[in-house]
Amino acid sequence: MIRAYHQPKGIDEALSLLKNGAQAVAGATGLYSNRKKLDGELVDITGLGLDGIEVTKGEIRLGACVTLTKLLEADLPGNEGAFLKLVARHITAHTMRNAITLGGNIAHTVFWADMPVALLALDAKLVIARAGEAEKTVAIADALQGAAPWKGGLIVKIIVPIVQGRTFGYERLSKTKNDYAFVTAAASMKLTDGKAKDVRVVLGAIQPKPFRASDIEAALEGKAVDADALAGAAKSALDLPIAPNFRASADYRRDVTSALVRRAVAQAAGQE
Amino acid sequence: MKFTTTINGVIRDIDCEPGMNLYELLRSLGIKGVKQGCDTEGTCGACTVLIDGEPALSCLTPAPRVAGHEVTTIEALGTPENPHLLQREFVDAGAIQCGFCSPGMILASKALLDRNNNPTHAEIAEALSNNLCRCTGYVKIFDAVKNAAAAMRKEAANGKN
Ligand SMILES: Cc1cc2nc3c(=O)[nH]c(=O)nc-3n(C[C@H](O)[C@H](O)[C@H](O)COP(=O)(O)OP(=O)(O)OC[C@H]3O[C@@H](n4cnc5c(N)ncnc54)[C@H](O)[C@@H]3O)c2cc1C
Ligand code: FES
Ligand code: FES
Numbered sequence: 488m489i490r491a492y493h494q495p496k497g498i499d500e501a502l503s504l505l506k507n508g509a510q511a512v513a514g515a516t517g518l519y520s521n522r523k524k525l526d527g528e529l530v531d532i533t534g535l536g537l538d539g540i541e542v543t544k545g546e547i548r549l550g551a552c553v554t555l556t557k558l559l560e561a562d563l564p565g566n567e568g569a570f571l572k573l574v575a576r577h578i579t580a581h582t583m584r585n586a587i588t589l590g591g592n593i594a595h596t597v598f599w600a601d602m603p604v605a606l607l608a609l610d611a612k613l614v615i616a617r618a619g620e621a622e623k624t625v626a627i628a629d630a631l632q633g634a635a636p637w638k639g640g641l642i643v644k645i646i647v648p649i650v651q652g653r654t655f656g657y658e659r660l661s662k663t664k665n666d667y668a669f670v671t672a673a674a675s676m677k678l679t680d681g682k683a684k685d686v687r688v689v690l691g692a693i694q695p696k697p698f699r700a701s702d703i704e705a706a707l708e709g710k711a712v713d714a715d716a717l718a719g720a721a722k723s724a725l726d727l728p729i730a731p732n733f734r735a736s737a738d739y740r741r742d743v744t745s746a747l748v749r750r751a752v753a754q755a756a757g758q759e
Numbered sequence: 760m761k762f763t764t765t766i767n768g769v770i771r772d773i774d775c776e777p778g779m780n781l782y783e784l785l786r787s788l789g790i791k792g793v794k795q796g797c798d799t800e801g802t803c804g805a806c807t808v809l810i811d812g813e814p815a816l817s818c819l820t821p822a823p824r825v826a827g828h829e830v831t832t833i834e835a836l837g838t839p840e841n842p843h844l845l846q847r848e849f850v851d852a853g854a855i856q857c858g859f860c861s862p863g864m865i866l867a868s869k870a871l872l873d874r875n876n877n878p879t880h881a882e883i884a885e886a887l888s889n890n891l892c893r894c895t896g897y898v899k900i901f902d903a904v905k906n907a908a909a910a911m912r913k914e915a916a917n918g919k920n
Binding site: 489492514520582583586664665 | 760776777778780799800801804807813814815816818819820821823824826867885886887888889890
């Protein structure tokens with residue numbers, strides 16, 4: 488049962504409520520679709536001014552309460568901006584996107600969460616605030632491992648670096664456009680003299696949390712993305728661990744994973 | 760908990776349980792145009808209302824969040840004698856069968872047409888992407904929205920708007 492619904496106007500008040508065990512509510516789409524299971528006090532964080540979007544020379548800084556709709560309507564620079572929008576567009580449907588926030592999509596750690604897949608490919612960072620502590624910046628890859636660093640506090644900002652010449656690929660297979668994904672694959676790299684640098688290959692919906700396929704990344708790093716390299720990536724994707732899923736069998740999704748990894752890498756390399 | 764909100768143009772003082780969602784609040788006030796068509800999980804859109812003119816799923820909206828905001832439900836749109844233009848076009852196009860999805864469909868369409876009275880097919884599909892109809896097959900719903908848009912443009916051209 489929800490015992491209290493707090494609507495603080497300032498971040499300090501929100502953080503002290505969170506420190507005392509209350510739970511943050513942002514878009515409410517995750518929390519209220521399981522409302523009967525909630526027990527305790529809620530802190531509405533949508534009145535804290537965390538919905539700003541700031542573009543600097545080298546970064547896109549997104550407030551944690553920016554909704555997917557606001558992201559889609561914003562003027563965002565670079566391949567990074569286009570990639571963020573491509574991913575946001577595939578998440579559920581219009582009215583839901585009016586509510587779902589970036590912070591909520593990260594903190595509601597479920598296998599189908601799509602934004603963390605994108606943020607891993609983007610090398611994004613999270614700014615975490617906690618009562619009585621200085622804000623701290625954590626790489627998304629670290630934040631998604633082990634205990635959530637925002638527990639008892641808040642994600643306040645998401646920082647996306649803008650890297651000249653970085654390119655992206657994105658593939659998502661689902662039953663309908665706005666259903667949960669069977670598999671999601673994202674790739675990013677920087678092609679220098681025909682060689683792939685800083686390669687990221689990220690998989691979503693095949694494990695409880697999205698993750699970087701470091702073996703595939705390492706095999707592609709510093710190489711030309713030719714037919715052999717793509718075939719190699721597709722082949723090693725067959726070895727990735729695939730958790731069961733209520734939409735489709737692991738065997739089917741293993742084959743899909745392999746195909747989507749190949750396509751996402753080829754797209755990022757400008758070949759599809 | 761206590762707060763003040765505007766529902767269909769009327770300022771109301773609310774006193775509700777802190778854990779209520781907006782759907783429950785509206786039904787408890789006798790506003791029955793909001794429907795629940797799924798397990799309050801965001802998949803049907805029958806509970807769609809407008810908050811400050813933008814579509815929201817009332818089942819996934821904490822009730823206290825509408826404090827100080829304006830909520831619009833289908834009840835505000837017209838009467839059987841004098842239906843809103845969208846309601847008239849939905850009826851005329853045969854876009855209503857059981858009618859369970861219609862309040863949500865019409866409100867989501869209204870939000871679209873209020874900002875764009877000449878939407879493309881793709882824009883209508885996007886605006887209605889969160890609204891499930893189990894009866895009509897959508898073709899007639901798209902016809903209704905397009906006809907309503909055309910009627911709106913005509914009214915605007917005649918200076919009636
Ligand atoms: C039917 C349905 C289908 C969906 N399909 C998809 C899909 O395919 N892909 C996808 O990516 N998403 C999908 N979603 C959305 C996803 O499951 C979550 O509902 C959504 O991401 C939660 O965001 P929110 O802003 O509504 O968060 P809330 O529901 O408000 O909060 C969710 C969790 O995050 C915490 N939280 C929120 N903001 C912060 C913050 N700033 N700092 C710390 N903690 C915070 C809350 O305490 C809570 O634990 C779907 C949702 C539904 C209901
Ligand atoms: S009741 Fe189905 S989306 Fe709200
Ligand atoms: S008319 Fe029956 S659900 Fe749409």
